[in-house]
Amino acid sequence: MKSASLLLALGLTLSSASNAQDFSQVEIKTIPVAEGLHMLMGRGGNIAVLAGDDGVFLVDDQYAPLTEKILAAVHAIDEGPVRFLLNTHWHGDHTGGNENLGKAGVVIVAHENVRERMSVKQVIQARGIEVPASPPAALPILTFPTSITFHLNGVTTEAVHVAPAHTDGDSVVWFAERNVVHTGDTFFNGFYPFIDVGSGGSIDGVISAVDDVLARADDETKIIPGHGPLSNREELQTYREMLVTVRDRVRAALVAGKGADEILADKPTADLDAAWGGGFLKPEDFVRIVVSDLSR
Numbered sequence: 001m002k003s004a005s006l007l008l009a010l011g012l013t014l015s016s017a018s019n020a021q022d023f024s025q026v027e028i029k030t031i032p033v034a035e036g037l038h039m040l041m042g043r044g045g046n047i048a049v050l051a052g053d054d055g056v057f058l059v060d061d062q063y064a065p066l067t068e069k070i071l072a073a074v075h076a077i078d079e080g081p082v083r084f085l086l087n088t089h090w091h092g093d094h095t096g097g098n099e100n101l102g103k104a105g106v107v108i109v110a111h112e113n114v115r116e117r118m119s120v121k122q123v124i125q126a127r128g129i130e131v132p133a134s135p136p137a138a139l140p141i142l143t144f145p146t147s148i149t150f151h152l153n154g155v156t157t158e159a160v161h162v163a164p165a166h167t168d169g170d171s172v173v174w175f176a177e178r179n180v181v182h183t184g185d186t187f188f189n190g191f192y193p194f195i196d197v198g199s200g201g202s203i204d205g206v207i208s209a210v211d212d213v214l215a216r217a218d219d220e221t222k223i224i225p226g227h228g229p230l231s232n233r234e235e236l237q238t239y240r241e242m243l244v245t246v247r248d249r250v251r252a253a254l255v256a257g258k259g260a261d262e263i264l265a266d267k268p269t270a271d272l273d274a275a276w277g278g279g280f281l282k283p284e285d286f287v288r289i290v291v292s293d294l295s296r
């Protein structure tokens with residue numbers, strides 16, 4: 001059975017619905033993160049901007065109708081050209097500006113599964129949502145299987161592919177000398193995360209991606225989440241605890257032989273919902289995703 005609220009949440013997440021959204025009121029907020037590094041918030045995934053004499057490096061680009069505003073915000077930081085765009089994964093709220101930027105000559109880079117998925121129609125299986133293939137100019141022209149390192153603006157910027165987590169093409173991007181990381185959608189700061197099981201994602205993968213970041217981060221690390229405000233190691237640790245709690249409860253219920261409806265009726269996240277349930281996903285939608293993931 002489809003959940004109307006999950007469909008709505010997916011509509012906000014995926015490019016298939018971007019035409020139906022009104023972007024005219026969206027303002028791009030610029031948040032300083034570290035020397036030469038800013039985070040942009042508008043609608044869709046958070047953007048990282050690394051600026052300097054060697055040109056601008058972007059992580060993710062939200063939706064196509066926002067490209068002009070995003071570039072205005074970027075050029076208020078630095079007037080130089082945008083040279084590279086790294087996509088953390090294929091979802092349209094992180095790649096919607098690709099066609100505009102690709103046509104402008106920006107080199108688009110991503111894990112090889114991002115290009116593969118964007119090249120053909122995608123179906124969010126359990127929900128029956130179709131996302132059409134992207135036009136050629138929107139596709140990453142440089143792909144990598146495990147990691148890629150950029151040496152720009154005095155910063156070693158390393159995009160590292162993690163085992164399937166939010167999707168099967170996720171990258172986490174480290175700006176080494178600045179002690180900053182962009183986690184892509186392996187981290188929703190303050191909300192239950194969408195996990196795209198149909199694109200190869202899993203909650204165990206998200207937890208393991210979070211563990212990798214926790215292992216490398218320290219108390220000074222600035223963490224740019226895929227969604228939500230600028231964050232830090234302590235908040236990421238809290239997020240991990242929530243994920244593990246929900247996973248363990250759902251798994252225990254499945255082992256006890258309960259079905260999806262019974263598990264939902266038990267409200268296994270009731271004590272967590274005040275803190276985590278006010279974002280993209282309603283608690284029951286998140287539980288449904290975890291049930292479908294762990295039932296496979």
Ligand SMILES: [Zn+2]
Binds near residue numbers: 013166185
């Ligand atoms: Zn996503």
